[in-house]
Amino acid sequence: MHFSARISVRLRGAPVTVRYRWVADDGSRGPVRSAVFRGRGTAYRTVRDYQEFDEDTRGWQRLQILGPGRFLSSRARFDVRDCGEDDPGEPDPEPVASATLHASPTSYTGPCGNGQSFTFTGRISVTDGPATVRWRWKDSLNSGAAENTIRFSGTGPQSETVSIPWGPGASGTYWMQIEILAPNTATSERAVVSLTCT
Structure with missing residues (x-):
């Protein structure tokens, strides 16, 4: 299952390094990653994550910004059913x-x-x-x-x-x-x- 989130940063000339990770409802946390933003004004970047499930499950996942500042995105909820089928389908991404x-x-x-x-x-x-x-x-x-x-x-x-x-x-x-x-x-x-x- 694919997850995506868009990070926005206000820039004033100096590069900004954003540290982030994915967190889930079961308490698991993904590795800390970083993205560098350059320029002026407001810059955007889409980051993605992929998870595989072996059995039916439901829950949520969201992006956690660790710095500069701390922020949690809204929850991307998922519901996985009929894992034995060839194409169980994926929920539509949340609108941005x-x-x-x-x-x-x-x-x-x-x-x-x-x-x-x-x-x-x-x-x-x-x-x-x-x-x-x-x-x-x-x-x-x-x-x-x-x-x-x-x-x-x-x-x-x-x-x-x-x-x-x-x-x-x-x-x-x-x-x-x-x-x-x-x-x-x-x-x-x-x-x-x-x-x-x-």
Whole structure:
């Protein structure tokens, strides 16, 4: 049986080495492995594991991040039956969500105080459905936006567009992101805007 998980890392120029291992419901733990991420922004990498079962069983397996920081993925549940058959089948992999984001306009210079705002437009996607995605807006002012939910009822890859007007109200450089909270964790690239009040 194949298991897969996608690791996301926020990069600021320096390479980041992520240490991880697979853990199961019976308490077993796989060997510690590592993956090196380079570049800037948010990078992703899919890691995989394979397990063989000789008898009918059920349980779960998930990925444990050991460093930097500690994190446990959601559980990938499995149910193995009829091991004597030639093709017992495998459960479908859990959907993975991701997001992209851009701003319009990206800069403004002029009088302020008349409700000037930037429009941030994003696209939230899943690799398969049905799926429920929990997400929220995240900005450089740490505004603490509430969580949102999108339900994808179809099958196969799907996406939905979201947008928000945002006016910081004072000169400066600001950014906005979309943060995915479930079924996995991920963040879009930062959409950066510049405001100059005259």
